[in-house]
Amino acid sequence: xxxxxxxxxxxxxxxxxxxxxxxxxxxxxxxxxxxxxxxxxxxxxxxxxxxxxxxxxxxxxxxxxxxxxxxxxxxxxxxxxxxxxxxxxxxxxxxxxxxxxxxxxxxxxxxxxxxxxxxxxxxxxxxxxxxxxxxxxxxxxxxxxxxxxxxxxxxxxxxxxxxxxxxxxxxxxxxxxxxxxxxxxxxxxxxxxxxxxxxxxxxxxxxxxxxxxxxxxxxxxxxxxxxxxxxxxxxxxxxxxxxxxxxxxxxxxxxxxxxxxxxxxxxxxxxxxxxxxxxxxxxxxxxxxxxxxxxxxxxxxxxxxxxxxxxxxxxxxxxxxxxxxxxxxxxxxxxxxxxxxxxxxxxxxxxxxxxxxxxxxxxxxxxxxxxxxxxxxxxxxxxxxxxxxxxxxxxxxxxxxxxxxxxxxxxxxxxxxxxxxxxxxxxxxxxxxxxxxxxxxxxxxxxxxxxxxxxxxxxxxxxxxxxxxxxxxxxxxxxxxxxxxxxxxxxxxxxxxxxxxxxxxxxxxxxxxxxxxxxxxxxxxxxxxxxxxxxxxxxxxxxxxxxxxxxxxxxxxxxxxxxxxxxxxxxxxxxxxxxxxxxxxxxxxxxxxxxxxxxxxxxxxxxxxxxxxxxxxxxxxxxxxxxxxxxxxxx
Numbered sequence: 001x002x003x004x005x006x007x008x009x010x011x012x013x014x015x016x017x018x019x020x021x022x023x024x025x026x027x028x029x030x031x032x033x034x035x036x037x038x039x040x041x042x043x044x045x046x047x048x049x050x051x052x053x054x055x056x057x058x059x060x061x062x063x064x065x066x067x068x069x070x071x072x073x074x075x076x077x078x079x080x081x082x083x084x085x086x087x088x089x090x091x092x093x094x095x096x097x098x099x100x101x102x103x104x105x106x107x108x109x110x111x112x113x114x115x116x117x118x119x120x121x122x123x124x125x126x127x128x129x130x131x132x133x134x135x136x137x138x139x140x141x142x143x144x145x146x147x148x149x150x151x152x153x154x155x156x157x158x159x160x161x162x163x164x165x166x167x168x169x170x171x172x173x174x175x176x177x178x179x180x181x182x183x184x185x186x187x188x189x190x191x192x193x194x195x196x197x198x199x200x201x202x203x204x205x206x207x208x209x210x211x212x213x214x215x216x217x218x219x220x221x222x223x224x225x226x227x228x229x230x231x232x233x234x235x236x237x238x239x240x241x242x243x244x245x246x247x248x249x250x251x252x253x254x255x256x257x258x259x260x261x262x263x264x265x266x267x268x269x270x271x272x273x274x275x276x277x278x279x280x281x282x283x284x285x286x287x288x289x290x291x292x293x294x295x296x297x298x299x300x301x302x303x304x305x306x307x308x309x310x311x312x313x314x315x316x317x318x319x320x321x322x323x324x325x326x327x328x329x330x331x332x333x334x335x336x337x338x339x340x341x342x343x344x345x346x347x348x349x350x351x352x353x354x355x356x357x358x359x360x361x362x363x364x365x366x367x368x369x370x371x372x373x374x375x376x377x378x379x380x381x382x383x384x385x386x387x388x389x390x391x392x393x394x395x396x397x398x399x400x401x402x403x404x405x406x407x408x409x410x411x412x413x414x415x416x417x418x419x420x421x422x423x424x425x426x427x428x429x430x431x432x433x434x435x436x437x438x439x440x441x442x443x444x445x446x447x448x449x450x451x452x453x454x455x456x457x458x459x460x461x462x463x464x465x466x467x468x469x470x471x472x473x474x475x476x477x478x479x480x481x482x483x484x485x486x487x488x489x490x491x492x493x494x495x496x497x498x499x500x501x502x503x504x505x506x507x508x509x510x511x512x513x514x515x516x517x518x519x520x521x522x523x524x525x526x527x528x529x530x531x532x533x534x535x536x537x538x539x540x541x542x543x544x545x546x547x548x549x550x551x552x553x554x555x556x557x558x559x560x561x562x563x564x565x566x567x568x569x570x571x572x573x574x575x576x577x578x579x580x581x582x583x584x585x586x587x588x589x590x591x592x593x594x595x596x597x598x599x600x601x602x603x604x605x606x607x608x609x610x611x612x613x614x615x616x617x618x619x620x621x622x623x624x625x626x627x628x629x630x631x632x633x634x635x
Contacts (some may be wrong), residue, residue, distance in 0.1 A: 001045060001054060003117060005227045008044050010269050011109035012037050017104045019452060036098075040106065044076045048114070051075075061447070069115045077107035141248050143171040144209040147202055149226055151177035151185070153194050153241060155214035158256070159188045172208050188213050196226060203233040207514055212256055213239040227259055231523075261450060261457055261521055273562070276496035280361060280403060281306040287359035288313060289344055289392065290366030292320025295451060298488040300324055304332040306492075312357055314340040315366070344388030348533070354395035362396050364492070365407045374419040375543040378590040378598060385422035386429070386583055393441070402440040405495045406430045408503075410480060410548045412445065414608045417543030421602050422607055424581060427503060432576050434501035442498035444491045445568075446506040447480025447548055456514065460521045470518045471535040477515070478547050480508035490564055495565075505557065506551050507564040543611070554610060574605050 016022065016029045030037065048054065051072035056065055076162070079099075084098045148155045155175060162170045174193035182192045193202050196524040202208065211230050212221060223239065230237040239259050253507075286303055290296035291313035297320075303311055311328070313319040321339045328337050338357070342349050344366050366386050368374055374381040389406065396404050408427050411420035428445045434441035450457055463470045487506065494504040527533050540546070551557050555568035574582065582605035589598035602609045 001050075004045060004048060004053075004114060005041065006112060007113040007117060008040055009019050011113050012040050012106050014109050015105035018105050019099055019102050027195060036080075036084060036102075039080055039500060040076075042081050044072075044110070047076045048072050050071070053114070053118075065118070065620050066115060069118070073107060073111045073114060077103065077112070080106070111462070143169045145171050145172055145173045145207055145211050146210045147176060147193075147199065147206065147208045148172060148190075149176045149196070149199070149211060149213045150218070151175035151179070151182050151187055152215065156187050156214055158212065158214050158240070158520070159190050159397075163188060166438065173208060174202065174204055176202065196222075196229070197594070199226065199229040200233045200398065202237050203230070207594050208233075208235060211235055213237065213259070219477045223259065225404055226361055238556035244250060252509065258483070261517065261524060273493060278306050280496055281308050281310050283307070283432070284311045284360045285358060286312065286361045286363070287340075287354075287357070288363045288365060289315070289388075290407075291315045292317055292324055292366075293365060294484055295488060295491075296363075296365040297324040297327075298484045299365060299491065300328060300337075301331060302485075302488050302492060303363075304328055304335050304337070308335075308361075310336040310338060310357075312338050312340055312353075312359055312621040314342055314344075314353070316343050344391055345383050347387075347391045347394070348393045351398065353396045354399035354401070356465045358399050359396075359401055361403045361405075361495070362401050362626050363405045363407070363495070364392055366409070367426075369409065369419060371411065371417050371419050371543045372541045374422070375417060377592075378418045378595075379587070381418045381422045382425075382583075382587055382590050383509065385419070385427045387587070389429050390583075391424040393429060396441075397433065398435060402439060403498070404430065404433075405493060405498070406441075407489065407491065408443050410445060410447040411545075413549040413552045415606060415608070416545055416610055418598075419543070421453075424606055424609075425586075427570075427577070428573055428579060431501045431573060432505070432579065436576075438500055440495075440498035442494065442501070443503040444494045444506065445503055446482060446487055446490075446548065447508050447550070448482070449487050450481055450486045456517070457521065460518055461525075464522055464525050465535055467533070469494045469536040470522065471536050471538050472514055472518055473544065474538060474546060475515055475539055476513070476546055477544075478511040480514050480548055481517075482506065482508055490562075493562055494565055497562065497565065503555070503568045504560070505566045506549065507566065511547065535553070572607075579605065 013026065013030065016033070018024055020026075020029060022029060044548050051068050053069065053072060056068070061348045072365050086102065092532045146162075150156065155177075159175075161171045162172050172188075174191050174207075175187060176194055176196060176199055177183075177192055183194070185192050193206070199211065203211070211226070213226055215222065225236050236255050237259055240256055244414060281303055286308045288296050288299050288303070288311070291300055292315040296315070300311060300313060312326060313321055313328075318341050321341060324339060325339050328335055340353055340357075342353060345542050346348060366388060368377075368381050393404065406426060408426055409420065409423045411417065412423035412427055413420075415421040415424050424452060427445075429442050448455060460470055490506045497504065515535070518535060522533045525533075551568055552570065554571045557566045557568050560567050573579075584602060585601045586598060586605075589595075589601055599609075
């Protein structure tokens, strides 16, 4: 502030010197206009304090700080001008007279002096920090020399943090970016050294210890290619999370981590219509079934950010509900979250809960999903997936719920197993109720989600940690995959699109071969497929398909307002009466463990149902090591 007082006075004197070209003879001007010098000293320092110029940490100054200086100087100039022309300037012929050019020059000199002093302070501190980093490199710290893939906002933020915190142990050597316009440019004194294909050469030439992928919107194909290039140069590669994990858009160096399988399968970010989603969630009572599961818990996290009036967490397992409830308390302390421990098969309990809490929006994620387990536990599959959905629909109708979203599965398309058949029947139940009530009760259908409980990725990770072998049912087994956050994001979007009875299908991209997935996981663990970890084929399990489908014949997929969501309009649904009779017969056969009758009944109400036969893996070889399969295919 003392320095500012000197600079303010100097700017005022300088304005008169420039205006009247009176450097030596400035004394009379100062005496004659003493009111002006007094006014700037009284007006500007308190104003600068009001604008926070004495509370900012100028070492980290940015555009926001410069804007604050400009605003403070401009407002000060207006106040000084008002005082001069209104009260303080000399009166000549009844009019107060003062030089407008002096006012303009004083304001400009003030901006240069106040802004320049702070920029100079930042430059000095930045130079000191650079010297500290240089001293650190010469000492015992040995920071890791890193090459950063992506010279965008995320990469710039990471480099800036590396510069400001040398104790992190990173020394940014250069950027790599495919944008031709960025070649040769410098960002925070770090040059853009080349393109993606130059990574192996730059690693050797620059002595790079580590490559960091700073591209939260990069698709999985790019991550795979960069990782392969780094593998050629035997250099570790890390990344920052994808945009689905960075929901707040912020990027910090603490988020740098090892590349995960989700990164290799990442797709371009989904553009969500936040206004439409918040339009039906904000201020509403929202209920999520299966709230402790993988999809259910992520639904709760994303719904909590949309400011519902109350979030009801319904689940059968108390431990999982307890876990997500505690997490929500930390994520959204102001959220009204209520745990409801209940079984969706308990019709009376579900009805009482709905009538008591009157949810306006229901997301039904509770289900049994393991195909082989449900093949030998058909009663559980149908009572949970079908009767549970039926109970929720009746309760939602009775309680006046405005919106209902069923989380379905690609296994409901041309089902070949008990689980798929049960999800198909659940879909039909929702469509019938939607048609009868005219409410937006909809189905959202998608494939596998990475990292969900009981899915293939955690199984492979466990097998790799144990030293192998990794077991795969069939070399050509393929599945659709999507990350949990992006699947839930699309579920919320589909809920906004629904008008009643639609089956929304998420764009899952191309099917991924499970063998490729296993090989990627082994490589990400720092091991070599076939050499360090054996891969063994065990044969297709009961009820499994080699390929999944997202649309049944005759469903005629159509686009929606969202590029990543299609709508299917199923044809030839069984009538409500026939469906009710069929469900009763299916349940009776399941409870009696009469598999023949169960299959026959399912085929009567689901014409496309055809139990999957056991698919032979390879003539006379089951199980077989991957070496044997490769040798056979080459032959």
